[in-house]
Amino acid sequence: EPEVTQTPSHQVTQMGQEVILRCVPISNHLYFYWYRQILGQKVEFLVSFYNNEISEKSEIFDDQFSVERPDGSNFTLKIRSTKLEDSAMYFCASRENRGQYEQYFGPGTRLTVT
């Protein structure tokens, strides 16, 4: 069964460093998302991406964040200058098309900022 994959599974970085989290959405899906989950808290929406542009973003998704689909398979989240409070699980999700509501999540990347 097709699934969303994410790399790395765990990333440790120092405050102020740039990180890139990578996702491979399900191959025929058109909508892509990033969410984060701080330890012990609920899953929070960051950004949605369709047709090579951002379609919606939350208040969390400030200028330090960017997303890109550099090729036909990868979808990346970049954090330019990480802060301690960026430590969280980051989940990528994908959805097939506008008529389908289901979002399928990847296993997540645990980001630890020290």
Place this chain on the structure above:
Amino acid sequence: TQLLEQSPQFLSIQEGENLTVYCNSSSVFSSLQWYRQEPGEGPVLLVTVVTGGEVKKLKRLTFQFGDARKDSSLHITAAQPGDTGLYLCAGNLGEGGADGLTFGKGTHLIIQP
């Protein structure tokens, strides 16, 4: 302000019992999904409900979407230890489902043998 409130937050019952957990909001959702999440893993989709009043069954799990599309429930019949986990509800506020999901905090369910 929490858009989606889940209750109870924690529930521990004996194997074989029935249970219902709830997901409530003052907002209308175009769709609502239920996920199950294991520690350190991503949410796994269980079901999507779209139409007000809709009922969907997945083996011993029954999901219902409220008539006004503001609330949902998950009922488990004859709970088993394998049902233990965190159950999350998440909804789309926009029509067409183009926007991001709004998640509840979840119900931590423990089924004791």
